[in-house]
Amino acid sequence: MLDTKPNFLHNIGFSSPTRHMQDLPILYSFRRCPYAMRARLALFSSGEPFELREIVLRNKPEPMLLASPKGTVPVLIDNTRVVDESLDIMLWALTKNDTDNWLPQDDSIEKDTAMLWINECDNEFKPKLDRYKYFDRHEKDQQTYREESLGFINKLNSALVTSPWLLGNSPTIADMAILPFIRQYANVDATWFENSEFSHVKRWLGEFLESEIFQRIMPKYPLWTEESLPLIVNECSS
Structure with a gap:
């Protein structure tokens, strides 16, 4: 073991x-x-x-x-x-x-796909996550900022319907680069997240949180x- x-x-x-x-x-x-x-x-x-x-x-x-x-x-x-x-x-x-x-081969479709996922997380989702988490620093209420972030969560949930990880049966850099932000997102309102419809994202995050590498x-x-x-x-x- x-x-x-x-x-x-x-x-x-x-x-x-x-x-x-x-x-x-x-x-x-x-x-x-x-x-x-x-x-x-x-x-x-x-x-x-x-x-x-x-x-x-x-x-x-x-x-x-x-x-x-x-x-x-x-x-x-x-x-x-x-x-x-x-x-x-x-x-x-x-x-x-x-x-x-974790790193797909250079010039592969998998590596291009991984980088597209990471870029969307960093450039589009993360600013929305910050507004959701720190809503009191902005003009709108927290629920509005949460709704603005749901597009990416929906997209992740759909991708995880057919495979346990974003690019297939094993984790890659795409999963490991994005999951820390999903952990942060889930912790903003843990009760709402736990009761949400995003069963595949919840399963994906749960496996990550229980993994050896996360514990380390x-x-x-x-x-x-x-x-x-x-x-x-x-x-x-x-």
């Missing part, structure tokens, strides 16, 4: 990181942020070792802001390269090692400070 605990080395007992640890990529993350969540999903899945730095957005660390002045998470620093878009981090990780076969990315880690010992993910302690 697979171990569902996160595979990390907290480096307890070391006064300073080894040279090897200093060379590892660094991910600045915020646990509940869906963008950071999708980046962690791909990095954990890839098995590539990295240092995880959990932060809070109201107190952004200076090293992160120096690397990415826009001040949003996730931010991946790989030596001198900075990757500060979540989808780019997913592609960076899965291109290195796609253990779970969601522990509450200590907040990172410049005095913290490195929290290394995907590296055995032996």
Whole structure:
């Protein structure tokens, strides 16, 4: 049986990181942020070792802001390269090692379809999700903003009628890039969502929330400070 605990080395007992640890990529993350969540999903899945730095957005660390002045998470620093878009981090990780076969082949219909799903989520659905979640910052009531978001939820529900995942029988980058936002959407009004007609979306989300990979990315880690010992993910302690 697979171990569902996160595979990390907290480096307890070391006064300073080894040279090897200093060379590892660094991910600045915020646990509940869906963008950071999708980046962690791909990095954990890839098995590539990295240092995880959990932060809070109201107190952004200076090293992160120096690397990415826009001040949003996730931010991946790989030596001198900075990757500060979540989808780019997913592609960076899965291109290195796609253990779970989430990335369709280049120039395939499946990859084009996956990117179309993700683009619609990011560019059309996410702004509507924000208005639904933070309706009190806008002019209309919450129900109006929820109704505006239903087109994408309906589209997902229809796609999931004939297969358990968006592109077939196995999850791909499309599922893993979108599901963190569906989780956020469901949590805005959990009672309404649970009683909604979107049975296939609810089943899809439920399988994701119960999956090993989701459990691995969601522990509450200590907040990172410049005095913290490195929290290394995907590296055995032996």
